[in-house]
Amino acid sequence: MADVQPRPLEMSREQPKSRQMVKAATAVTAGGSLLVLSGLTLAGTVIALTVATPLLVIFSPVLVPAVITVALLVTGFLASGGFGIAAITVFSWIYRYVTGRHPPGADKLDSARLKLASKAQEMKDRAQQFGQQHTGGVGAHQTS
Template sequence: MAEHYQQSYQTQHHTQQQPRSHQVVKAATAVTAGGSLLLLSCLIMAATVIALTIATPLFVIFSPVLVPAVITMALLTTGFIASGGFGVAAITVLSWIYRFVTGKHPPGEDQFDYARNKLASKAREMKDRVEQYGQQHTVTQQHQSS
């Protein structure tokens, strides 16, 4: 706490040590910069209101043409982007398959082999379970019929 008061005192003492002219120049600079930005903000707001006032009737007149045109352009753009993306994905997959088939070890081949082995082991496990269930089921039916 004492340190805070000491820093506050040093800050006040430092500002008091500056000549009065420096403080006046700093204040004048701050007022000039702030006022300029405020004036610029007001001019931009006025220009926006004027532009919107002029453009609104044009938007209303041309809206039967503009709205369908914007929707059409959005759909066309989306279609071209999706088509390009799927084309790149297809070429990537086909090149990966080609490298895999020709034995060139594409990236991710080890994960593919791991997944294939895991699926094969699960398939064998399910086959064994089905055979066990079938044997138990036939034994149960034989006991019920006798």
């Protein structure tokens, strides 16, 4: 393989060293400042935990049941709201279906209703045939 030499056109696209140095300095400055900020956050967290631990231990007989109670209340309210929204959505869908506005999924409901109706009619016909076959035989035995 031969060494590929950059063409003069490609050399003009390369960035000068000063621009590369500015980019590197900017990256080092941004990274360093974020690293310092991360260290300060960690130190603050450790100090806050050190100060708060005795308070949490002292008040834990009150705080734990309070947190459990608040969590149950929030869960209950969220579930209640979700069920309420679901009920309103279902009622609005039913209202649109009954008034003939054809909500999404109405065609599937109609086809399922027609299938059920045809199966019910088929079962009714079979039951009548079964009843006629056995009723005729039972009536003949009773008359003789």
